[in-house]
Amino acid sequence: MSAGAGEGRRRSRRSGGHGANTRGAGGAVRQLPWEIPRNSDAPTEPLTPEQVQAVHGGAMRVLEEIGIEFLNDEARGVLAAAGCQVQPGASNVRMDRGLVMEKVALVPSSFTITPRNPERRIVIGDGHMVFGNVSSPPNCADLDRGRRPGTRDSFQDLMKLTQHFNCIHFSGGYPVEPVDLHASVRHLDCLYDKLTLTDKVSHAYSLGPERVEDAMEMVRIAAGLSHEEFESTPRMYTNINSSSPLKHDWPMLDGAMRLARRGQPVIVTPFTLAGAMAPVTLAGAVTQSVAEALAAIVLLQCVRPGVPCAMGSFTSNVDMRTGSPAFGTPEYIRATQMSGQMARFYGLPLRASNACAANTPDSQSAWESAFSLWAAVSSGVNMVYHAAGWLEGGLCASYEKFVMDCETLQQIIVYMKPVPASADDIAVDAIAEVGPDGHFFGCQHTQARYENAFYQPFLSDWSNFESWQERGAIETPQRANRIWKQVLADFQAPPLDEAVSEELAAFVERRKREGGAPTDF
């Protein structure tokens, strides 16, 4: 888990720390210092041990009797060689539980990912929980400009927010799809922006060999690594979604295998909306999700035994009258908890999301997101995708929601810290000293602790009504609006060696000249 001696090699002009803790240090927003939180709560377990076995048995029957479609010849070849049942000319692959459990046992229960700034290394698993920005919405919105398709400008804005907030530990997919960049070269500009505007863990979309290879190369260049150093430990990751029910598509498998071969982690996240792409029952939807995730993980363990993988949970329900997906619902919480039980059963790290269905950063968005975060904490989730900025079931990245979510993420981080309960904390002496007629503010026990006793929010307004009204009765989204503007106005990109920056730019230039990635349009 050491950062590797070679990593600092080309950082001679780095100007030092990255200002992780801006509390009181001139930053736009008082915030918590960078840290990788650890969740000490026992997970909530709606399934009995027998039911866990039954879900496992169901998933094994899916893999053994029904099979999964692998729409990728190379993947099927790998699986056939490993002993799976593959029929020539057909995409269906069946695998028996012995093989599945043998391969799944190879997955490390936790792993690190080290970005270009090794101080931003994250841990996936081992009780830790890390948060990433919203990924992949086609639209963005803010209170001033309304809702609009994403552009490079808004992409950069959201990457700056991603970098600024210490509670965002990694960068997921594009926080908004910049449709003003042609799809053939979009990944080059986006990766360049991600790697220069942030120094946090980055991600590659598994959307074609060129994009995947370019992303790995750019992450390598940005970190000043040799190819060997790049492959020596996880530096980035990809997330693949099955095409539920029961299908893994070509580009996702291709990208996952490319990363796996170079020792880079793959998160496998079936998108199993109960009643649509999965059974209407939560137990059925989770069973199918588990089967789909394990199938891809088996493939990746065949490609490179021991490569880091995580299981993703994206099981939720739909509105059965309209088909609209729902998030942060009672069903979503339970499905995530059940997925957590299954992930622990297989010894796999778990990914989930901070999702909501609301169309605007109002109270519905807040309770749906709070329930999604509750799901994450109570399920022992290790990696929370879409942790800040998500609206509309993922179709919109909201600037204000991003800030609101960072407020609640900070609260979750504080929540997860152990509660001290020593004799000194139990404070009988202070209770005796203050007595029935006193007040605790003045006593020594309080004075010694008050500055750091409690979490101080940067967005919540705890003032009384009169004072709140005097200051203009500003509601939460409007306060968030002010904050993101301040963050963007104050933004300074993290240090990057000029030679590295030039090498990255030259790579982008060359690959653009070569045409980037092929597109269908």
Next chain:
Amino acid sequence: MSAGAGEGRRRSRRSGGHGANTRGAGGAVRQLPWEIPRNSDAPTEPLTPEQVQAVHGGAMRVLEEIGIEFLNDEARGVLAAAGCQVQPGASNVRMDRGLVMEKVALVPSSFTITPRNPERRIVIGDGHMVFGNVSSPPNCADLDRGRRPGTRDSFQDLMKLTQHFNCIHFSGGYPVEPVDLHASVRHLDCLYDKLTLTDKVSHAYSLGPERVEDAMEMVRIAAGLSHEEFESTPRMYTNINSSSPLKHDWPMLDGAMRLARRGQPVIVTPFTLAGAMAPVTLAGAVTQSVAEALAAIVLLQCVRPGVPCAMGSFTSNVDMRTGSPAFGTPEYIRATQMSGQMARFYGLPLRASNACAANTPDSQSAWESAFSLWAAVSSGVNMVYHAAGWLEGGLCASYEKFVMDCETLQQIIVYMKPVPASADDIAVDAIAEVGPDGHFFGCQHTQARYENAFYQPFLSDWSNFESWQERGAIETPQRANRIWKQVLADFQAPPLDEAVSEELAAFVERRKREGGAPTDF
């Protein structure tokens, strides 16, 4: 736990059921049927067993070595007779842990409260969780009329919402203080309204003998009970707050003893804001809270052994810069969980709240309330006060927040239901039937279940952005505004025998003639 043969005696003109489930039955709002939910989750326990013992030890030291002020001669007399150390002329009472544990052991671990409609009986304890309306704010607010002091009109409005929503199981204190009613007779009009506009469990403020006795008498009359029947089982309750630190005031003790003597339950809720009225450390604040609660419970068990009591948790933190109380914070959640551990240690039911500090029903109010509800669920709370309508740290009852809270309470109720995970739920056959190219909506497994598969919200909007925009881009508080208006427009009071109604009115009239309750102003 039977309703008692005499209870129907004077209900000959009751027009039947109370329309508990208005789903699709012409009610203003599709809602869940009346039910007393049960929380099957294992509680989250931040304290180790040794730390539970240490907090207990601290609370016992407070009771043994520091003592609690009982500002009530009668209470001190009772405690002295039971063996507590009481000095003549001083209000301090010390009690040793042997006595405390002996008395606390008399408290039933669960009990019922049966209001005038026995179908609205609630259970406190035994894994159940019940919700009550916001209590005691001086102000109310809605989007049309803004924030204003409470009046009888708004009091009645909020009682109608309390009655309408099946997720509100009991009526707490006044949902807003009607300041247009003179304090001497306010309780008479309020109780009359409560007992005629709702048929749910009611509460008496422990604010002077007259108010307490009048409340008990009116509850008895409304239920058509003899005095013996009234006392045969819990019919109502009171909640008392200690005057932290370490003090129980005269009227609270007087009211609590009056109810206890007649077998009516008392909730004892210290109001221990860490850093203000209690130690700045959560462990210290919980220790003090436990000591204060146990002290009153010991008194009540001396007054009437076995009388139902519950411990209340109201430990939260303050903003150390301004002194403003905060709710729904990480500290609030942890303090509630620790209180839950202590309540289970003593075998006592636990009360907490759905609290927030926000000044308006915006996103902050929603995440703070969601975190408070998370606290309740993860702490094994049995009784959630202020579950709907609370804003501003309790200084304002919001009509819209009431509706928003009922939406999230319904979701919590659904969340608490066990998740089915039989072989049929695991649904391997349905997965096989649908296969990789199908969709689950059409399959028999879905068709047989879809109508009741998932919770359907009445307030959340899950439509896509375009459809939401076409319908006017209505944000959640505005949708809630429409709903409460519809509920009030459609409201029908629950059936009440006319003779009972007349008897109640005559009682109010007589007591008003007598001057009601003495006031200080």
